[in-house]
Amino acid sequence: MEIKERQLEIIEAAGEILTESGIAGLTTKNLAVKMGFAESALYRHFKGKEEIILTMLRYLSTDMDSRLANSTKDIESPEEKLKAAFNNQFEFFKKNPHFLVAIFSDGLLEESKSINEAILQIMGTKRKHLLQIIQQGQKQKQFTDALSADELAHIIMGSFRLHMLQWRLSGFTFDLKLKGNKLMTNLLKLIQPHKSIL
Amino acid sequence: MEIKERQLEIIEAAGEILTESGIAGLTTKNLAVKMGFAESALYRHFKGKEEIILTMLRYLSTDMDSRLANSTKDIESPEEKLKAAFNNQFEFFKKNPHFLVAIFSDGLLEESKSINEAILQIMGTKRKHLLQIIQQGQKQKQFTDALSADELAHIIMGSFRLHMLQWRLSGFTFDLKLKGNKLMTNLLKLIQPHKSIL
DNA sequence: TTTAAGTTAGTGAACATTCACTACCAGTAA
């Protein structure tokens, strides 16, 4: 699916609105104002509102897939890979906080079936990359195998989702990357292979 | 703030709608249909829609506070306390899945400032109980002190939020309690006091 | 007789979408 330049501009404007005023603010009127043209002009570029949102989510998904693959491909150590992957995410969301809202917006989840699927797809993409790294780390005995890779991935993903949510709730005030790296360090401590001292 | 019987019926109906069709489905019309009376009758019991949502969230918050306090008060071991607290949560949400949607709905977050605060209050209540248990566990050397209580709480809360989200996304199909206990076991393994084997 | 809890029948505002129409540009044929 090709995305034209003007379409990209529109989904970026839609993203900005999401950041500023959430899913409720994403109306055709607001979108047209932000684009500087009439509402009706939107329909020159998209079939309807749902297609705008879908295009945004699908763009985000493919973009994230290639970004994650790229950011870890030259790194050997699983531990460093994990750090690089999340740093890449932090940097992206710092630059594009609106896409964060897109992923976390439960409001979006309810809009339509295809939007729901698009969001699940994004979560799946992230999960896929995370799992690969964890499995490699377990093979190399750098991560504990007391838990399955799936279970470790769940805990890591959950922690990061909450991290992102708090950033959003704070109004994007604290340093996402700084605090995120601290979280990553903490998680790495926990998932080290270890023996109970008891 | 006293809640009358009829008001309670209304916020329960509102909760059911949230479960079935999300925040977008929670309209005065749908709510009136579910209650079996006209829209205007709602305004006999509440000032407006915002007050309905606020009442629901505040009711949930105080209820959760006392439930959490009660479910752990007779237990000594922090580990068992943690298990009991989360089991209590699971049972509650199993019985009242609609309230789950209330907490997780980012859509709600955008509605108004006071609703935002009410949701933060609920998160704060949970955090408060969790922190207490973790601090006790660290003092008694049952949990690691490689991370601060705050940091451990973050990871635990994040994991459970994701767990709940997945339950919801699955359409409430899998056994929340069973899978949740497995997650709890996993988390307890990770936060055990431990030495690196390296 | 007052009050609580309901009714019907509306309100204006906001919503996504569609309509007929236009300005502008590129290519092409006379």
Place this chain on the structure above:
DNA sequence: TTACTGGTAGTGAATGTTCACTAACTTAAA
């Protein structure tokens, strides 16, 4: 050069629908 043709990207007005909310009335119980 000029005139025709088609495509792209816009306009403003209007559509039907849904939204939260309100005014005025009814009924029945305390």
